[in-house]
Amino acid sequence: MPTLSVRAPLAWLGPGEVVRYAAVVAEDGVVVYAGHSAPAPPAERRIDVDGVLMPAVADRHVHIRLADPAAVLMGGVVAVRDLAWPADDIFALADASELPTFNGPIVRAAGPMLTAPGGYPTGDRWAPPGTGLEIRGVDEATRAVRMLSDRGAAAIKVSLNAEAGPTPTDAELAAIVETAHGLGLPVTVHPEGKGQVERALGAGVDELAHTPWSERLPDGVIQALARSVRIVSTLDIHSYGEITEDLRVAADNLSRFRAAGGTVVYGTDLGNGPIPPGIHVREALLLHEVVGMTNEEVLGAMVAGRLEAGGPADLIALGRNPLEELDALGDLRLVMRAGRVVLRRAELDTGSN
Ligand SMILES: [Zn+2]
Numbered sequence: 001m002p003t004l005s006v007r008a009p010l011a012w013l014g015p016g017e018v019v020r021y022a023a024v025v026a027e028d029g030v031v032v033y034a035g036h037s038a039p040a041p042p043a044e045r046r047i048d049v050d051g052v053l054m055p056a057v058a059d060r061h062v063h064i065r066l067a068d069p070a071a072v073l074m075g076g077v078v079a080v081r082d083l084a085w086p087a088d089d090i091f092a093l094a095d096a097s098e099l100p101t102f103n104g105p106i107v108r109a110a111g112p113m114l115t116a117p118g119g120y121p122t123g124d125r126w127a128p129p130g131t132g133l134e135i136r137g138v139d140e141a142t143r144a145v146r147m148l149s150d151r152g153a154a155a156i157k158v159s160l161n162a163e164a165g166p167t168p169t170d171a172e173l174a175a176i177v178e179t180a181h182g183l184g185l186p187v188t189v190h191p192e193g194k195g196q197v198e199r200a201l202g203a204g205v206d207e208l209a210h211t212p213w214s215e216r217l218p219d220g221v222i223q224a225l226a227r228s229v230r231i232v233s234t235l236d237i238h239s240y241g242e243i244t245e246d247l248r249v250a251a252d253n254l255s256r257f258r259a260a261g262g263t264v265v266y267g268t269d270l271g272n273g274p275i276p277p278g279i280h281v282r283e284a285l286l287l288h289e290v291v292g293m294t295n296e297e298v299l300g301a302m303v304a305g306r307l308e309a310g311g312p313a314d315l316i317a318l319g320r321n322p323l324e325e326l327d328a329l330g331d332l333r334l335v336m337r338a339g340r341v342v343l344r345r346a347e348l349d350t351g352s353n
Contacts, residue, residue, distance in 0.1 A: 075278010
């Protein structure tokens with residue numbers, strides 16, 4: 001792969017790092033330089049973008065089989081985490097996504113969601129058989145986590161959806177968390193129904209796969225969450241552009257979580273309703289407008305990492321500055337994954353330099 005230099009009048013390389021007249025140089029899929037263009041090393045190929053460079057986006061909650069991976073990538077999302085799908089299919093896709101020829105984002109997967117017999121999502125229309133893995137007892141819970149770890153799971157997902165059916169017992173939940181942590185895997189939970197967030201907290205889980213929306217959480221619970229758990233936003237699934245009661249409750253919980261110092265990451269639950277593939281601008285706007293995060297905080301919650309030497313050459317360019325107006329995220333000019341240009345729109349390639 002020839003070395004490639006991408007230049008732009010402005011770049012946001014990550015939180016706190018804005019560079020004017022910037023260059024990012026990539027070699028073999030890896031960034032070898034990111035910073036001011038003057039001292040940038042020469043490259044065999046050069047792309048000039050009249051816009052703003054920034055790291056590409058990661059979506060931490062998707063169901064990628066319900067979407068088009070190529071459209072996700074072309075929409076500026078270079079990495080996704082799939083949080084419930086049948087094991088054989090999703091782990092094969094995750095393996096395939098690591099190949100340079102794969103036309104989509106890199107896929108990390110949880111595999112099936114652990115649940116109680118008959119629990120969510122075993123009876124749900126969106127979920128093919130095998131999307132939920134029913135566990136009966138502590139031994140089965142432990143074995144299930146070990147099996148998923150062996151197959152390459154990036155996280156363990158647990159259904160605590162008490163409104164849709166039975167949920168794993170506290171003993172099973174504790175065994176899941178203990179086994180997962182012993183294997184170095186985080187545990188993420190679908191919390192729905194009264195008291196389920198408290199159960200997740202008590203078991204020591206690492207993440208909530210959704211902002212809790214089914215009840216307003218007491219301040220004490222919010223404080224405890226902020227200390228030990230991160231939250232994947234998924235706000236727009238409650239509204240699809242409308243202001244609904246569920247969105248109001250979720251936004252209130254997430255605002256207080258943020259104010260208490262909690263970590264929010266961007267995730268859309270792609271595949272759940274009319275969420276578009278690629279960067280979902282409305283999810284970003286909700287984080288700013290109803291949760292109160294600054295534009296830079298929102299961008300920080302969306303990217304996989306900084307643009308820096310040694311990191312993957314995963315970047316996007318926008319026609320306008322997202323630090324000033326977040327809806328610039330909808331004005332994509334360039335998408336690059338691992339040094340490969342997958343989308344280019346209205347910019348000038350001046351050839352070699
Ligand atoms: Zn989901």
